[in-house]
Amino acid sequence: xxxxxVTVVPIGTPSSSLSEYVAGCVKLLMDSEGISYQLTPMGTxxxxxxxxxxxxxxxxxxxxxxxxxxxxxxTLRIDDRRDxxxxxxxxxxxxxxRLSSSKVQP
Amino acid sequence: xxxxxVTVVPIGTPSSSLSEYVAGCVKLLMDSEGISYQLTPMGTxxxxxxxxxxxxxxxxxxxxxxxxxxxxxxTLRIDDRRDxxxxxxxxxxxxxxRLSSSKVQP
Amino acid sequence: xxxxxVTVVPIGTPSSSLSEYVAGCVKLLMDSEGISYQLTPMGTxxxxxxxxxxxxxxxxxxxxxxxxxxxxxxTLRIDDRRDxxxxxxxxxxxxxxRLSSSKVQP
Amino acid sequence: xxxxxVTVVPIGTPSSSLSEYVAGCVKLLMDSEGISYQLTPMGTxxxxxxxxxxxxxxxxxxxxxxxxxxxxxxTLRIDDRRDxxxxxxxxxxxxxxRLSSSKVQP
Numbered sequence: 001x002x003x004x005x006v007t008v009v010p011i012g013t014p015s016s017s018l019s020e021y022v023a024g025c026v027k028l029l030m031d032s033e034g035i036s037y038q039l040t041p042m043g044t045x046x047x048x049x050x051x052x053x054x055x056x057x058x059x060x061x062x063x064x065x066x067x068x069x070x071x072x073x074x075t076l077r078i079d080d081r082r083d084x085x086x087x088x089x090x091x092x093x094x095x096x097x098r099l100s101s102s103k104v105q106p
Numbered sequence: 107x108x109x110x111x112v113t114v115v116p117i118g119t120p121s122s123s124l125s126e127y128v129a130g131c132v133k134l135l136m137d138s139e140g141i142s143y144q145l146t147p148m149g150t151x152x153x154x155x156x157x158x159x160x161x162x163x164x165x166x167x168x169x170x171x172x173x174x175x176x177x178x179x180x181t182l183r184i185d186d187r188r189d190x191x192x193x194x195x196x197x198x199x200x201x202x203x204r205l206s207s208s209k210v211q212p
Numbered sequence: 213x214x215x216x217x218v219t220v221v222p223i224g225t226p227s228s229s230l231s232e233y234v235a236g237c238v239k240l241l242m243d244s245e246g247i248s249y250q251l252t253p254m255g256t257x258x259x260x261x262x263x264x265x266x267x268x269x270x271x272x273x274x275x276x277x278x279x280x281x282x283x284x285x286x287t288l289r290i291d292d293r294r295d296x297x298x299x300x301x302x303x304x305x306x307x308x309x310r311l312s313s314s315k316v317q318p
Numbered sequence: 319x320x321x322x323x324v325t326v327v328p329i330g331t332p333s334s335s336l337s338e339y340v341a342g343c344v345k346l347l348m349d350s351e352g353i354s355y356q357l358t359p360m361g362t363x364x365x366x367x368x369x370x371x372x373x374x375x376x377x378x379x380x381x382x383x384x385x386x387x388x389x390x391x392x393t394l395r396i397d398d399r400r401d402x403x404x405x406x407x408x409x410x411x412x413x414x415x416r417l418s419s420s421k422v423q424p
Contacts, residue, residue: 005148007183009327009391011293016189016330016389019197023204030205039201040146041194042111042183047147054270058263061290070295071334073327075393076288077113077148077181078273081223083122083282088147091125095145098129099136115221115285117399118228122283157376164372167396176401177228179221181287182394184379187329189388217360219395228401231412238417251413252358253365253406254323254395289325289360289393295334300359303337307357310341311348 002050002080003088006057007043010064011071021067025060032056038088043075047088050080108156108186109194112163113149116170117177127173131166138162144194149181153194156186214262214292215300218269219255222276223283233279237272244268250300255287259300262292320368320398321406324375325361328382329389339385343378350374356406361393365406368398 010021026044029037035056037046044060046053054076061074079086116127132150135143141162143152150166152159160182167180185192222233238256241249247268249258256272258265266288273286291298328339344362347355353374355364362378364371372394379392397404 003147005146009329011327011329011336012331012334013329016187016387017200018329019200019204022201026201026205038147039198040111040148041109041144041151041153041197042146042149042185045147051270054266058266061292065292065294069334071293072290074288074290074292075183076286076290078284078286078288079148080273080277080286081122081283082277091147092145094123094125095128095132098125099132115223117221117223117225117230119224122224122281124223160372160376164369167398171398171400175228177399178396180394180396180398182392182396184390184392184394186379186383186392187389188383215359217358228399229412231409231416234413235416238413242417250359251410252323252360253321253356253363253409254358254361254397257359259359287395291360293334303359304357306335306337307340307344310337311344 001048001085001087002053002078003045003047003086003091004053004057004079005043005045005077006060007075008060008064009073010069011073013069021064024063024067028059028063029056036088045088050078107154107191107193108159108184109151109153109192109197110159110163110185111149111151111183112166113181114166114170115179116175117179119175127170130169130173134165134169135162142194151194156184213260213297213299214265214290215257215259215298215303216265216269217255217257217289218272219287220272220276221285222281223285225281233276236275236279240271240275241268248300257300262290319366319403319405320371320396321363321365321404321409322371322375323361323363323395324378325393326378326382327391328387329391331387339382342381342385346377346381347374354406363406368396
């Protein structure tokens with residue numbers, strides 16, 4: 001289990017709004033059974049088996065080309081931990097627990 | 107107004123858990139009046155005046171050094187749009203609206 | 213043909229020096245026939261068929277785990293252009309040509 | 319001394335070629351005395367005092383707006399090491415030395 005952030009940026013689009021392309025990419029995840037993802041203001045975070053998630057991001061990268069775009073810049077950030085299960089929820093909660101229990105020293 | 111994602115990764119830490127350092131960075135944002143931010147599983151997204159947010163990320167980058175770490179890799183992604191106001195909420199909602207209104211064609 | 217930048221960062225290593233792990237990753241590329249790559253101060257840039265390069269970066273991501281590291285953060289940036297052939301050399305030369313021919317206006 | 323990689327990507331440009339904008343950004347570095355930089359196929363790597371380099375990347379981010387672009391996505395990756403001097407040349411040579419001295423074990 002890994003946590004992966006993906007951002008797909010089409011280049012040379014008629015408008016500077018990209019939500020149409022992002023929605024098309026997210027649709028691919030909605031249609032994938034058993035995949036957990038979270039839409040953030042700067043990308044999409046996906047949790048799951050690394051190879052399966054990478055195969056999905058490969059499809060997401062292809063989406064703008066199918067819409068007629070001729071250049072796409074895709075960024076993937078993979079956080080892969082093998083000594084314990086890494087989950088989207090677990091990562092955020094580990095930070096929140098520290099913040100609420102005053103474990104953070106300035 | 108820009109939306110900025112920041113990830114601060116300390117290198118050569120005794121453990122592979124980094125939540126202690128992330129919490130210290132987020133604490134800096136909690137203590138900053140008038141700054142909106144969102145903790146995601148892969149980083150922290152901040153919204154606000156670009157120069158003010160960049161000044162805050164500069165402090166976040168410094169945090170692990172203050173904790174004794176000797177190397178830090180920090181990634182910043184700035185999304186800056188000047189033809190309309192860019193907000194964290196607005197960016198996510200633009201995508202969700204397209205998804206719910208079936209505006210997405212496969 | 214796409215141009216892909218990859219950075220493999222092991223977390224929780226005994227030292228803050230990472231060149232041992234980077235060298236191990238680059239070795240995988242040296243041993244791959246017909247793959248062009250360039251080592252930069254911030255990562256490795258690879259040029260080639262996208263799916264073949266992605267398969268190689270998957271191996272690079274695995275390398276630190278084989279060395280005993282328990283957490284790895286890997287960043288991939290894919291620049292994929294379909295209206296003309298994208299090469300590492302062509303990308304840099306396009307910029308240099310503009311700079312030398314004074315086509316750059318302040 | 320830190321090593322910083324910067325990539326400035328204008329969104330919604332008339333063409334999918336971006337070299338014009340990249341050249342304009344690099345020109346800002348050429349005109350900055352005492353700054354070392356290296357153009358790579360995927361970005362520009364700059365070496366120097368962190369605050370001075372960050373101030374330069376802030377100008378680079380502004381460049382496409384001055385050319386009429388209304389949205390810019392800029393990525394910065396900062397590698398900052400305080401236990402020894404980090405240089406672009408030193409980082410690449412540390413890896414090459416390991417590769418040539420057969421210190422890399424498969």
